[in-house]
Amino acid sequence: MTDPDEQDIDADIAQRLAEAKAMFAPKCEECLTLATQVATLAARHGNVRAEAEARLWWGRSLLVMMGAAPALPVLRRALRLALELDDKRLLADVHLSLAQCHVGSNTPAALQNWLKSLELALQIDAVDLYAEVYLGIGNLYLLHDDLNSALHYHAIATEFASAQRDRDLRAKSNIHLASILVKLERHALAEHVLHTAEAELILPLRRDWQAEIYNYLGAIHMRQRHVEQARDFLERAYAINLDAGFLWGQTVNLLGLGQLARAQGDDVQAEQYLLRATEVVAKFESPNLVQQIHLELSQLYEARGDFVRALMHHVGYHDHYMLIMKNDLSARLNSLASRRLAAAEIRLKLLSSEIELSQLRQQTSERASRMKQLEAAAYRDALTGVLNRRALDERLPLEIQEAHEQGYPLSVAVLDFDHFKHVNDRFSHLIGDKVLQAGVARAQETLRDGDLLYRYGGEEFVLVLPHTNAIGALHVAERVRSRVAEHDWDSIVAGLSVTISVGVAMLSDDDQVEDIVGRADAALYQAKQGGRNRVFMQSEEA
Structure with missing residues (x-):
């Protein structure tokens, strides 16, 4: 028989954990504090499931606020606990967060974790995770400036999300799709997608996504030389990120405001924004952002004639450029990693067919004909229903x-x-x-x-x-x-x-x-x- 005191402790743990989850979007610092407390308390009382879930939110909060380095050990502990529980949904969520930790530093590890999350999601029909994985892989291509591949994966994610009732998922996928369209300078289309996303936001819960939308709208207006509109959107985004404690968002907004000030010839204001950005980015790990800030400062000081500081920031820019290239190059030179990346692409193509089938089975009867068409499509033999030669050629090497x-x-x-x-x-x-x-x-x-x-x-x-x-x-x-x-x-x-x-x-x-x-x-x-x-x-x- 369960001790009444233990029941009270478990109830307290469950309540605090629910509060931590609820605070992740609006107040990441509070989520971090609560999740850390819950993980410690749950470990002390042998509540493995609660400890695993708390560590997942603990790790996610650290990733948002301080970067991958402090988040990884927390998430790896969560992974070990989830494996012990054999909880596929929890495992899929942890692998998703681990993938996000590895973006920009270990491409094979990021892709392998996304793939594992996708496989687990398929087993439990977690459609929301299908979209999350495709968004993550799209962002990976975006990071390496492969805009066409990024657009491809983000478009698939948006298609998955559009068929769901989950407003959060629809909003998130549209925001990511818009980020690619901005890069491709499809400004009118990007603005339309961003306003579609804004209409789906659950506020005040998703103020961080609202800030992201404002940041992209600011970037669009900056490119269109609409200075006042650009500044207004960027300042609104920064205020939200500052209040919520989102360091990455703050850095991106400060960088954008610095670029806008430079474009207007206000070097003093630009310098203040960019130096503040360097202070914020130092609190977490983001080589790409650091590289962009160094480039802006180097150009600013060179134009001013301050060649000492211009050279210092040029060296900083070059060092981070080489770090990013080294990470990318090491992934390509490592034969095992290269084979895994190729295999991941093969498996992703195969699983995408299965994902569509799994999703369509949940849809209304009027879409049943499309499901039959998909089942008879690329990877299925029309007569016998088993996998076909094309599927064998792609899956057997894997x-x-x-x-x-x-x-x-x-x-x-x-x-x-x-x-x-x-x-x-x-x-x-x-x-x-x-x-x-x-x-x-x-x-x-x-x-x-x-x-x-x-x-x-x-x-x-x-x-x-x-x-x-x-x-x-x-x-x-x-x-x-x-x-x-x-x-x-x-x-x-x-x-x-x-x-x-x-x-x-x-x-x-x-x-x-x-x-x-x-x-x-x-x-x-x-x-x-x-x-x-x-x-x-x-x-x-x-």
Whole structure:
């Protein structure tokens, strides 16, 4: 029986945690204080779930107020606790925050955390996280000045969000989309999107997003030389960020006000804004912002003839430029990181199809036809419903890479319907199609979670078996073979008898796609030569 005192403590923890969450947007400092207190109290009383959630909000607050360095250890502790709880939603939220911590310093880590969050979101149909992940990846491309890719991912995120009732999600996605449009100098469209976002804001809760909208509107008016409107929007944004304690927002606003003052020839006012920006940005980590501030100050002092300070800030600009380039270059030079980035792109394309299906299943009946079209689209075989050759070509390299990196076994089986031409010639192609459909359905009944069946072409299929050694693969292949052979084929047409042959190969240390599929295909040939309706295992040396 639970101690009444413990019940009171748990109730107090739950109340404080709810207060911390509620304060994150309007008063980040208060969220930080409350979350820290809750995490400490929950740890003392063994409340793992409350500690994990509190550390998530603690870490998020630190990230907003002080940058990634202090946030990372707090979030990593939250991740360990969430893994202990096996809470997929909490894990997805923590991975999302970890990704945000790594933006600008560790591109592969950011992308991998976003991808993990996306995978977990798919398992629990957390549509809001789909949009969050796409927004994050779009921002990553924006950081590296790949505006077209950023626009692509932000547009997808906005499409996801627009179908939801969540006003917060719709507002946030429109703000991010507008940020790209501003960079692309699509000012009229950006302004329209920003006003759409403003209409969705839940105020006063989302005053930080209101400040962001004002900042972008200020940037638009600055580019259009509407000085008074630009200053008004930037000052309103700064006042909100100052009141809420958002350091990143304050820095961006001060930088914008400094640029505006310089454009008006008011170097004294510009210097004051920019020097204040350097003081604020020193409280958290943002190499890109520091670089921009140094550039503005260097140009300001050079124009004034103060070459000593101009040189000092030029060196600062150059140092941060080299730091950013070094981080980017190290990611590209690290072969493992490069493979992971490529794999992430492949998986993201595959998952985007699944995301759309998951989202559409929640929609109203009038959209059911679109869901069927998507299910029959790029990655699905129209006849059998299994994944198609295109999906295999994109996903199998990823499966092989992960097996190599994580050191687990993987096997591949190639399945072929015996004498299938004879079935078509004797009974018709319509019956042949029914044979493929029924045979695939019987095969799928035997598969385990994680096993994936692809139509390779014609009557040939490929079965990918992660975490499966040679013995396990032989067992799976034999189950599939026997299930197909034992099916009541007379129920389709009298006199019909169908079997399959299966070739199996296990991944070796240096295998790529063509190696393991080639050995499985050779094993299939041996099974055919051995009399059909059988399984054959191909050795690595063959």
